[in-house]
Amino acid sequence: MSDLDQTIIGYDLWHLALPVVSRRDHGIGAVEGTCEIVVLRLTAEGGQNGWGEAAPWAVFTGSPEASYAALDRYIRPHVVGRRVGDRAAILADAARAVAHCTEAKAALETALLDLTGRIAGLPVWALLGGKCRDTIPLSVSIANPDFDADIDLLRRIRDDGVRLIKLKTGFAGHAFDILRLERIARDFPDFEVRVDFNQGLEPGDALARVRDIAAFSPAFIEQPVRSHHFGLMREIRSAIQVPLLADESVFGPEDMTRAVTEGIADGVSVKIMKAGGMGRARAVAQMAAAAGMTAYGGDMFESGLAHLAGAHMIAATPEITLGCEFYQAQYYLAEDILEAPFPSQGGKVTVPDGPGLGIRPDFDKLQHLANAA
Numbered sequence: 146m147s148d149l150d151q152t153i154i155g156y157d158l159w160h161l162a163l164p165v166v167s168r169r170d171h172g173i174g175a176v177e178g179t180c181e182i183v184v185l186r187l188t189a190e191g192g193q194n195g196w197g198e199a200a201p202w203a204v205f206t207g208s209p210e211a212s213y214a215a216l217d218r219y220i221r222p223h224v225v226g227r228r229v230g231d232r233a234a235i236l237a238d239a240a241r242a243v244a245h246c247t248e249a250k251a252a253l254e255t256a257l258l259d260l261t262g263r264i265a266g267l268p269v270w271a272l273l274g275g276k277c278r279d280t281i282p283l284s285v286s287i288a289n290p291d292f293d294a295d296i297d298l299l300r301r302i303r304d305d306g307v308r309l310i311k312l313k314t315g316f317a318g319h320a321f322d323i324l325r326l327e328r329i330a331r332d333f334p335d336f337e338v339r340v341d342f343n344q345g346l347e348p349g350d351a352l353a354r355v356r357d358i359a360a361f362s363p364a365f366i367e368q369p370v371r372s373h374h375f376g377l378m379r380e381i382r383s384a385i386q387v388p389l390l391a392d393e394s395v396f397g398p399e400d401m402t403r404a405v406t407e408g409i410a411d412g413v414s415v416k417i418m419k420a421g422g423m424g425r426a427r428a429v430a431q432m433a434a435a436a437g438m439t440a441y442g443g444d445m446f447e448s449g450l451a452h453l454a455g456a457h458m459i460a461a462t463p464e465i466t467l468g469c470e471f472y473q474a475q476y477y478l479a480e481d482i483l484e485a486p487f488p489s490q491g492g493k494v495t496v497p498d499g500p501g502l503g504i505r506p507d508f509d510k511l512q513h514l515a516n517a518a
């Protein structure tokens with residue numbers, strides 16, 4: 146019997162509330178107090194574990210309750226009792242078992258890959274096809290409605306070596322966005338600035354506001370209007386010189402097909418929580434590259450566990466050339482759930498080389514934070 150013929154005998158879930166250090170506003174909503182995630186642990190008959198995270202955001206992808214129910218009620222019967230090595234078949238059955246719930250499917254694929262890697266003694270990036278990079282440039286988002294607090298964060302991350310920032314716009318008026326862009330350009334010239342509206346603009350004045358922002362020549366402007374406004378995205382793209390990126394408009398490969406056909410963007414945000422896992426996220430990036438578009442590795446409000454999955458995915462995906470946004474574990478959560486710090490230093494994420502994801506969650510922290518949810 147091959148090691149990967151082992152049966153999956155354990156399937157455990159935790160719904161966690163993770164305290165965060167500040168409020169953050171995005172175009173479609175705010176996060177304050179805590180962010181909620183669901184953690185999955187698989188156990189093989191030999192005793193090895195594999196871990197995965199679902200990190201939903203109710204206004205963007207879905208709710209933590211939906212992630213939990215998808216994993217607990219609809220996906221569990223397709224996993225327990227199956228062989229570890231039958232990952233593709235398990236994922237196909239899970240995809241059919243419940244519609245949407247992409248974060249739950251990402252958690253399942255992550256846990257299956259972590260488990261396979263732990264058993265095989267291989268890092269997840271090796272299971273995805275090998276590594277194209279050892280480190281990933283880190284972008285940190287500036288989204289606090291208290292801009293003075295974000296000035297302190299800008300100084301801190303600059304001193305830490307971060308050189309990419311994303312300014313979240315479209316939540317507190319045009320003048321506030323312009324003021325912050327002027328201040329950052331004047332006082333923080335070391336940063337490459339990216340801008341993300343998170344769908345925050347109304348159709349009537351979106352183009353005029355985006356034009357004003359484009360005058361600052363940010364590296365790109367992301368998702369100014371609602372996800373389904375493909376025609377308006379295309380119109381804005383054709384009216385500005387700055388690259389336009391799609392995020393909420395593109396979840397998985399199916400959306401990417403339409404985005405390419407309709408020419409709505411110059412690049413795309415690739416997230417395992419939107420795509421429904423690493424394999425489908427990589428497909429989105431490959432489709433973008435084939436269409437002459439760029440891609441970066443985005444995330445939701447995640448712990449270091451989901452950051453690890455994203456880091457392994459990007460390590461194995463040369464088409465993702467614009468870095469990653471895995472900053473929450475270090476800069477936004479009051480306390481991460483991993484047993485060792487997420488490997489982010491000097492403005493870049495270092496891809497782990499140990500078996501599986503390389504770092505496990507701390508079991509005591511899970512128990513503590515689950516009781517708080």
Ligand code: MG
Pocket residue numbers: 341343367368392393414443
């Ligand atoms: Mg975005």
